[in-house]
Amino acid sequence: MDKILIHGGNQLKGEVKISGSKNSTLPILFASLLTDEAVTIKNVPSLADVDTTIGLLNFIGKLAVKKGSVVKILSKEKYKHIAPYDLIRKMRASILIMGPLLARLKKVDVSLPGGCTIGSRPIDIHLDAFKHLGVEISIDGGYVKTSAKNGLKGNTIHFNFPSVGATENVLLSAVLAEGKTTIINAATEPEIEDLANVLTKMGASITGAGTKEIVIHGVKKLKGFSHSVIPDRIEAATYMIAAAITKGQITLKNVTPKHLCAVSKNLKNCGMTINETKDTISIKWTKYLNPKNIKTDVYPGFPTDVQAQWMALMCLAKGNSKITETIFENRFMHVPELKRLGADITINEKEVLIKGVKKLSGAPVMVSDLRAGAALVLAGLAAEGQTIVSRIYHLDRGYDMLEKKLKKLGANIKRIKN
Ligand code: UD1
Numbered sequence: 001m002d003k004i005l006i007h008g009g010n011q012l013k014g015e016v017k018i019s020g021s022k023n024s025t026l027p028i029l030f031a032s033l034l035t036d037e038a039v040t041i042k043n044v045p046s047l048a049d050v051d052t053t054i055g056l057l058n059f060i061g062k063l064a065v066k067k068g069s070v071v072k073i074l075s076k077e078k079y080k081h082i083a084p085y086d087l088i089r090k091m092r093a094s095i096l097i098m099g100p101l102l103a104r105l106k107k108v109d110v111s112l113p114g115g116c117t118i119g120s121r122p123i124d125i126h127l128d129a130f131k132h133l134g135v136e137i138s139i140d141g142g143y144v145k146t147s148a149k150n151g152l153k154g155n156t157i158h159f160n161f162p163s164v165g166a167t168e169n170v171l172l173s174a175v176l177a178e179g180k181t182t183i184i185n186a187a188t189e190p191e192i193e194d195l196a197n198v199l200t201k202m203g204a205s206i207t208g209a210g211t212k213e214i215v216i217h218g219v220k221k222l223k224g225f226s227h228s229v230i231p232d233r234i235e236a237a238t239y240m241i242a243a244a245i246t247k248g249q250i251t252l253k254n255v256t257p258k259h260l261c262a263v264s265k266n267l268k269n270c271g272m273t274i275n276e277t278k279d280t281i282s283i284k285w286t287k288y289l290n291p292k293n294i295k296t297d298v299y300p301g302f303p304t305d306v307q308a309q310w311m312a313l314m315c316l317a318k319g320n321s322k323i324t325e326t327i328f329e330n331r332f333m334h335v336p337e338l339k340r341l342g343a344d345i346t347i348n349e350k351e352v353l354i355k356g357v358k359k360l361s362g363a364p365v366m367v368s369d370l371r372a373g374a375a376l377v378l379a380g381l382a383a384e385g386q387t388i389v390s391r392i393y394h395l396d397r398g399y400d401m402l403e404k405k406l407k408k409l410g411a412n413i414k415r416i417k418n
Helices: 022-034 048-059 092-105 126-130 164-174 188-202 233-245 257-270 303-313 334-338 370-382 404-406
Strands: 003-007 013-017 037-041 062-065 068-074 107-111 135-140 143-147 156-158 180-184 206-207 213-217 225-228 249-253 273-276 280-284 320-324 344-348 351-355 363-364 384-391 414-418
Touching: 003 370, 013 404, 022 062, 022 068, 022 092, 022 164, 022 188, 022 233, 048 062, 048 068, 048 092, 092 107, 092 126, 092 143, 092 164, 126 135, 126 156, 126 164, 143 180, 164 180, 164 188, 164 213, 188 206, 188 225, 213 351, 233 249, 233 257, 233 280, 233 303, 233 370, 257 273, 257 280, 257 303, 303 320, 303 334, 303 351, 303 370, 334 344, 334 363, 334 370, 370 384, 370 404, 404 414
Parallel strands: 013 249, 037 225, 156 180, 363 384
Antiparallel strands: 003 384, 003 414, 037 068, 062 068, 107 143, 135 143, 180 213, 206 213, 249 280, 273 280, 320 351, 344 351
């Protein structure tokens, strides 16, 4: 397994181009199953999760090919209705295959998904939504077996929690259902709007995407599309924190600053200087950072996907801070690893108390999940001496050219192939 080796202490300076959003790309790739026509998706990041999704689409019956940052998808053969364990287990987002296949085939058997090990991550909200659309569901041999013999029927679906994936799965199915579907308490993340924009280009009738109530009027057929994916706000936030933790100065290009409001606001409160244009963010360290408590929340709150990176930053702030995780249980697996670098952190159920320390010292650390990995790389960039980060396959799921981009900004970082 590859490792990343970092000699910390370099201030990061320069420009970095942010890639397309992983969390937008995946549902948009699945949307291609809703049409037999040609699809072109641009600004696609090079990530293991994208390759996994392309592999899944090709297994189901598409001909999807990625060249650089463009994915072209054609229809190859009649779709299979079974998504097997080997293809699903790697990534939780594989569950998004259910919506489009139910819409097209009226049945699908999907192996229960895997992905990051952050909490139990059930799929009850997805399944309950499908039941409301007329789907019969059973669980058998590790598979969710579903069928809608009479086709999908529009309905009102009230989410008890605004699940991002479940909102996407309903969008990806209700667009071809009979009649009107209303999602109440829908997720409002920018990736939902991006998916709705794609579906609208395909001929779907959707209003309210990006708000808590989405209304979908089902149509009979959808057409092909060409679309450029929105910038990855989580990757962008990670580079903003890289500037902060290394006392550097970075300009991020190809970003949507309004998607990063919560992160920018908190970084400013810590003492970072931030200037924005329509599609760039310049961030500069000028003084020893103040501590700042954060509490993760659904969009537009502070993203849970930036919680671990924020913790790395707070380890070196001037004083004590508190982080509260409200979205996922068990999303503090980076804590013992940060402590190996010299951090002073105490976990108290959903809260973590961090006492800022003057310095971190390099050490071997192990990645447990994607964003925990980002936090360890950030801490390694600031730590004195050498940090060796292992199990970086988690990072390859979600960060496009991580070492190359960091190296270009001046980091002393390299990948060791094993
Ligand atoms: C998506 C993102 C992920 C991000 C998360 C929250 C993708 C590919 N992934 O994940 O990076 O961290 O949103 O912003 O877009 N839950 C249930 N039952 C369900 C579904 C979810 O209890 O049926 C719970 C989860 O266990 C979790 C919370 O709801 O505690 C949030 O999950 P959800 O919003 O669905 O996140 P994902 O779509 O999995």
